[in-house]
Amino acid sequence: MSEKLDIEQLNIAAAQNVKEKEYWLNKLAGELHKTGFPKDMKPVGNEVTYRTLPIRFPEATELQLMKLSNGSDFALNIIMITILATLLAKYNDHNDIIILAPIYKQDSRVEGSLINTLLLLRNTIESNFTFKELLSQVKNTFSEAIDHDSFPMDILLKELHINGKYGISTLSDTAILMENIQKKSYITNTRYNILFQFLRTGEKIKGTLEYNTL
Numbered sequence: 001m002s003e004k005l006d007i008e009q010l011n012i013a014a015a016q017n018v019k020e021k022e023y024w025l026n027k028l029a030g031e032l033h034k035t036g037f038p039k040d041m042k043p044v045g046n047e048v049t050y051r052t053l054p055i056r057f058p059e060a061t062e063l064q065l066m067k068l069s070n071g072s073d074f075a076l077n078i079i080m081i082t083i084l085a086t087l088l089a090k091y092n093d094h095n096d097i098i099i100l101a102p103i104y105k106q107d108s109r110v111e112g113s114l115i116n117t118l119l120l121l122r123n124t125i126e127s128n129f130t131f132k133e134l135l136s137q138v139k140n141t142f143s144e145a146i147d148h149d150s151f152p153m154d155i156l157l158k159e160l161h162i163n164g165k166y167g168i169s170t171l172s173d174t175a176i177l178m179e180n181i182q183k184k185s186y187i188t189n190t191r192y193n194i195l196f197q198f199l200r201t202g203e204k205i206k207g208t209l210e211y212n213t214l
Helices: 002-027 060-067 072-092 131-147 154-159
Strands: 051-057 096-102 118-124 174-178 194-201 203-213
Touching: 002 118, 051 194, 060 072, 060 174, 060 203, 072 096, 072 118, 072 131, 072 174, 072 194, 118 131
Parallel strands: 096 174, 174 194
Antiparallel strands: 051 203, 096 118, 194 203
């Protein structure tokens, strides 16, 4: 009985693996443009040196963000990703935007068994979209990425013919995270050039911009 159960579990796992592979190959199909800020489009090397700058929001802006998110850290995370994606679309010569983000915090008992801790968030930022439409798109993209986060990123990059230790940086060198629900340690092995990091405490939002000086 247990042997039959093990085979069934393996079949389920194999089917899930195929499903997730198909999702990512479809999501990243077509021409891939690197996302980043134009003056910061340098290749990411083995050596990185980061500096940080504070990001300060006017009180009125903080209140609007909290109202829009209804005090939810998950909703606020989607809002900040949408804002960053919109900003990047203005700085890039295309509207096909890929942003790096860590998965949600996991129980310490299972962290060592995680296959991936990084998500690739690809969104198309159309100029005629309302902000509500952009929010909906980003939310769906994030939810789908979470639902398909068990396919090994290294294998995915090989399938896309993206080589090199830091091959993922050829797709995007810009990352974002919300400290309340995500961990910076999940992306420390990623050689990003810019990281937007936010922390909500009450009605206040603390922001930090970390950038590679090399």
